[in-house]
Every structure is written in C-alpha cells, then in structure tokens.
Amino acid sequence: MEIVAKILIAVVALEHIYILWMEMFAWETKGKEVFKAALPAEMFKPTKGLAANQGLYNGFLAAGLIWTFFIKDAEWQTNIALFFLGCVAVAGIYGAISATKRIFFVQALPAILAIIAILLK
Numbered sequence: 476m477e478i479v480a481k482i483l484i485a486v487v488a489l490e491h492i493y494i495l496w497m498e499m500f501a502w503e504t505k506g507k508e509v510f511k512a513a514l515p516a517e518m519f520k521p522t523k524g525l526a527a528n529q530g531l532y533n534g535f536l537a538a539g540l541i542w543t544f545f546i547k548d549a550e551w552q553t554n555i556a557l558f559f560l561g562c563v564a565v566a567g568i569y570g571a572i573s574a575t576k577r578i579f580f581v582q583a584l585p586a587i588l589a590i591i592a593i594l595l596k
Contacts, residue, residue, distance in 0.1 A: 477596045480596050483588055483592050484544075486585055487540055487563055488540035490585065491537035492537045494530060497509065498529050498530030498533065499526070499527045502523050503519045507519050536563055540560070540563075543555050560593070561586075564586040566582065567586060568583050
C-alpha cells in the first residue's frame with residue numbers, strides 16, 4: 476500500500492503542477508478551454524492576474540507534496556503528506572460547492588484516495 480500511496484501523492488502533485496502552469500502561464504489559452512463552461516470568454520483577460528495567484532497557491536501544494544519524497548523520517552513524512560493532501564481535499568470540496576462539481580472528482584477525490592492509501596499502509 477505504501478507504493479500506491481506514493482504513486483497517488485505523485486499524481487496529485489503532478490496535477491497541481493499542471494494547474495500552476497495553466498493558471499499562471501496559459502490562462503487565456505488552455506484555461507479558457509478548461510473553464511469555458513464556468514467563465515465567459517471575455518473574462519479570461521481581466522482575470523489573468525487572479526488566476527496566476529491561484530496558480531501560485533497550487534504550486535505551493537505541489538511543492539509540499541513533492542517535499543514528502545525527500546523526508547527521511549517516516550512519521551514526519553506521513554504527517555506532511557496528510558497535511559498537504561488535506562489542503563488539496565478541502566480546496567477540491569470547496570471548489571465543488573462554489574464552482575463546479577467536476578472539481579471534486581478532479582482535485583478532491585485523488586487527494587482523498589491518497590489519504591486513504593497512507594492511512595492503510
């Protein structure tokens with residue numbers, strides 16, 4: 476189960492690196508494709524700065540998850556992973572409530588599955 480947990484942590488981290496890229500550097504192109512149902516096309520240019528700020532926060536989540544692969548102490552590694560995965564899960568649940576239910580499945584569910592895998596190892 477430990478390998479499954481590490482794979483899921485890596486998947487969640489990679490997802491947040493992708494979100495960082497999209498929100499910080501491709502908001503008016505890829506962001507427009509991804510969020511076309513949630514935001515009118517004319518709103519992408521004026522919200523570019525806001526999206527970049529959100530992207531930076533997603534980068535911090537990814538960095539925290541990546542950090543766990545370099546922590547030698549097993550208890551400390553577990554606690555840090557659970558903290559950052561918990562942050563991702565809460566953000567995903569909030570996004571599902573406030574924006575679109577799809578966010579739960581894309582963001583929160585992988586984090587929740589990783590949390591379960593960690594707790595079962």
